[in-house]
Amino acid sequence: MSVTRERRERERAQRHQLIITAARELAEAEGWEAVTTRRLAERVEYSQPVLYSHFSGKDAIVRAVAIDGFGELAAHLHRARPADPEPRQALHAVCRAYLEFATERPALYQAMFVLPTDVKFAHAETPPPLRAAFDEFVSCFRPDDARRELFAEVVWSALHGMAVLSDSGRIPSDGQEERLDFLVARFSDTPG
Amino acid sequence: MSVTRERRERERAQRHQLIITAARELAEAEGWEAVTTRRLAERVEYSQPVLYSHFSGKDAIVRAVAIDGFGELAAHLHRARPADPEPRQALHAVCRAYLEFATERPALYQAMFVLPTDVKFAHAETPPPLRAAFDEFVSCFRPDDARRELFAEVVWSALHGMAVLSDSGRIPSDGQEERLDFLVARFSDTPG
């Protein structure tokens, strides 16, 4: 339990995070198909096997990036929700923030919500930040409505669909604002 | 221009389709990650290079599968839409049919709407069956409403989100029916 050991562990933890951020940067710059273990190793200036001493495999690295993303998304949505919760404006703000997040960090978003994953959603083992992000949607609906979780699921599904279809060029990305307005108009508790 | 030549071309066309259906079956049975050029070649009882005399690469095979799927989806949605178009029931029927299609042919659905593609959506070069499928949604809204295309985009996005999030285990698949009901209630022209 020497001082050296502590330093080692600290360095190891730093390198762990370095791998995660390097994977994320590489993915954001060139897409996930460009993130190979060789390029990643080169980028962190270690050899390939070092990656495997930190993560069980490439999937685990992607998962680590995704989990980092959940925290950022939760924070981003929370910042966007106005303090005075006029319900419809709150929903609009949160939805817009969600689409912003997806558009500005497409690779991160893919790691979180598109790539195959074994992260548990809506489950006891769900990462707390992920649950927190989802709750930002739930909180946009009336607390006394028993179906607000259902509402949140559908709104989230719609936003996710808009995000991925737009990102993959399947719907024109310049109509996103209009679609957002329409979605919120239809889903907010206070119609009109 | 001999008879033999005609037979050759006929055989070639058959083999072309054989490759497509083999790829699709393999994907439906074991997922797209199991569809390798070697396994596909083995399945059609030819060597690998034969695939490349029909398609420019693996992506082109996936695209061909997807395009087949567009036709089937359009037909499936059209069958589902009732002749007497009570608007809300029509929308409900088409939406349910869409989700059915996605759940029952998940690999085909992925080829069409998830995997990277260069198929043109909402464009002059859009495959007609794809446009026809989209129009089944558009037709669920009042013809005099200039924004019905927008409505259709958002409904489609929501359904797509529900389909992929459920398929990848990110929302529980047994809530799909409830979500569908809620979606249609909020989006149909005739509220209530």
Add this chain to the structure above:
DNA sequence: CAGGATGTCTAGCGTTGCTAGGATGTCGTC
């Protein structure tokens, strides 16, 4: 200072998508 644990690298395995080049067979012409 020796011995064992820890950390890191080189080298290589099996698989992937894809392609070059040779063998085989079929066709139109003399």
Add this chain to the structure above:
DNA sequence: GACGACATCCTAGCAACGCTAGACATCCTG
């Protein structure tokens, strides 16, 4: 019917992939 031209198909191989075994170096401990 024999022959050159052509089309068809396969064997063999390339580079890149995720991942791992085993050798080397380095450091802490007794």
